Amino acid sequence: MTKLIVILLSAVFINNYVLSRFLGICPFLGVSKKLDSATGMSLAVIFVMMIATAVTFPIQIYLLVPNHLEYLQTIVFILVIAALVQLVEIVLKRYIPALHKSLGVYLPLITTNCAVLGVTILNIDEGYTFLEAMVNSLGSGLGFFLAMVMFSGVRSKIEGADIPESFKGLPVTLIAASITSLSFLGFGGVIENMFPV
Amino acid sequence: MNEILIAVIPVVIIGVVCAAVLVVASKLMAVKEDERFPAVRDCLPGANCGACGYAGCDGYAKALCEDSAVPTNLCIPGADSVAKQLSEVLGVEFADVVEQVAVVHCSGDCAHTQDKVAYSGIESCAAAKLLYGGKGSCTFGCLGLGDCANACPQNAIIIKDGVAQVMTCDCIGCGLCVKTCPNRLISLVPDVKTTIVACSNRDKGAVTRKVCSVGCIGCKKCEKVCPSGAIKVTDNVAAIDYDKCTDCGACAENCTTKCIKVEDLRGCHHFNKQ
Known part of the structure; x- marks a missing residue:
């Protein structure tokens, strides 16, 4: 149980996918302009990370490893995740239109996001069990959510700030992103000390 | 050769399976767009x-x-x-549309009011309004630079003698001009009505008199003669409650400055002609 909590918390704070592992930077910079689109995107990421792990983990264990095809991991995972998200979108549209509407365009957008692929591959590299892998995916999604929401708050402040002409737009956004990710360094070691093994 | 096949075949199989599942799913679970x-x-x-x-x-x-x-x-x-x-x-019951047309609540043209300054800035009412409330001596009146005319999708508004005029026959009652006018001079009126107050000056009578000879001076004569209590003077300008107004025309006849007008807004409504 403690291990699951450690995995969850470290995925959210210490190994935050955006701010520590620098995966999923594209939506982090692209969709964080407004809070509601940032939330929609993040919810879709959490959702897709979970189902992608749930599907790719068995494929790795029962299909690739027994046949010594581990080197096909990347391409098979991409293929499966892309098809899966399309399928989920069709099913959602039919049966849960409300959820489909709120996840909106973000669902197909993140099919080939590196954060999603990164989670599934790192779950295997870390040697997690299925449950641990699922918890790690949830934590990673929540970490993405946290980073997106925080950063959309930062950006709304930047919008109203008086910025030198040469820094306007992307430069100041990148500077703000780097400072935000620096602040996450402060979490290093916190979890280990909270749950001494 | 064999190693390549071992790698290619599983990927192809997975791809084909995924494609088949997607095709079946999109056929089975297609969401019907409303055919209506x-x-x-x-x-x-x-x-x-x-x-x-x-x-x-x-x-x-x-x-x-x-x-x-x-x-x-x-x-x-x-x-x-x-x-x-x-x-x-x-397949639902038909309900009559209350057609509306835009009317300009100002009649202060060149003959009745004067400019207080010569304005040579941007040709836009919104811009002119920022400069001492516009060039006209009446700060409530039509600025005459045609923001409403530019907004009108039907080109139904012209500026004549410095005052916007709605060509009722072309007006479709969309209300875009209402939102555009910086002085809020335009409103939508049901086209079955004929009586309109053509002034929006909220100054006291004496002040209004000085700047415009057809301005509402708030004398309340119309209030007294109206048999149905539809006209009220608020903030020194008369306003008609079209729910009560019977178009008897008594107010227009008795108006001191003739700022209440009777105009037929019916008959030539743009879409009625079709």
Whole structure:
């Protein structure tokens, strides 16, 4: 149980996918302009990370490893995740239109996001069990959510700030992103000390 | 060769399986677009004016298809003919559209009022308004630079002698000019009515008199003669409650400065001609 909590918390704070592992930077910079689109995107990421792990983990264990095809991991995972998200979108549209509407365009957008692929591959590299892998995916999604929401708050402040002409737009956004990710360094070691093994 | 095949075949198989699943899923779970939508959309005039309160004609058509409680008589430019078509397509009862036309509540043209300054800035009422309330001596009146005329999708507004004039026959009642006028001089009036107050000056009578000879001086004569209590002077300017007004014309006859006018707004409504 403690291990699951450690995995969850470290995925959210210490190994935050955006701010520590620098995966999923594209939506982090692209969709964080407004809070509601940032939330929609993040919810879709959490959702897709979970189902992608749930599907790719068995494929790795029962299909690739027994046949010594581990080197096909990347391409098979991409293929499966892309098809899966399309399928989920069709099913959602039919049966849960409300959820489909709120996840909106973000669902197909993140099919080939590196954060999603990164989670599934790192779950295997870390040697997690299925449950641990699922918890790690949830934590990673929540970490993405946290980073997106925080950063959309930062950006709304930047919008109203008086910025030198040469820094306007992307430069100041990148500077703000780097400072935000620096602040996450402060979490290093916190979890280990909270749950001494 | 064998190693390549071992790598290629599983990927191809996975790809084919995924594709098959997606094809089956998209066929089985296809969401039916409402088949009435194109028919409903075709009924609407396509002006995308937003007078119905939805985002363009597409938005209104979608709302009509999805929710049967949405009334079919919201399209003011389309008027009765569109409401009838919509009711037929959707199978609901037809309700009459109250056609509205825009009227300008100012008649201070060059003959009745004067400029206080010579304005040579941007040709826009909104810009002119920022400079001491405009060039005219009446700060409530028409600025005459035609922001409303530019906003009108039907080109139904002209500036004549420094005052905006709505050519009622071309007006579709979309209300875009109402939102544009920086002095809020334009309002939509049901086209069955004929009596309008052509002044918006909220200054006291003496001040109004100085700047314009056809301004409402707030004398309340109209209030007293109105048999149905439809006209009220508030903030030194008369205003007509069109729910009560019977178009008897008593106020216009007795108006001291003749700022209340009787104009026939009926008969030539743009979409009625079709």
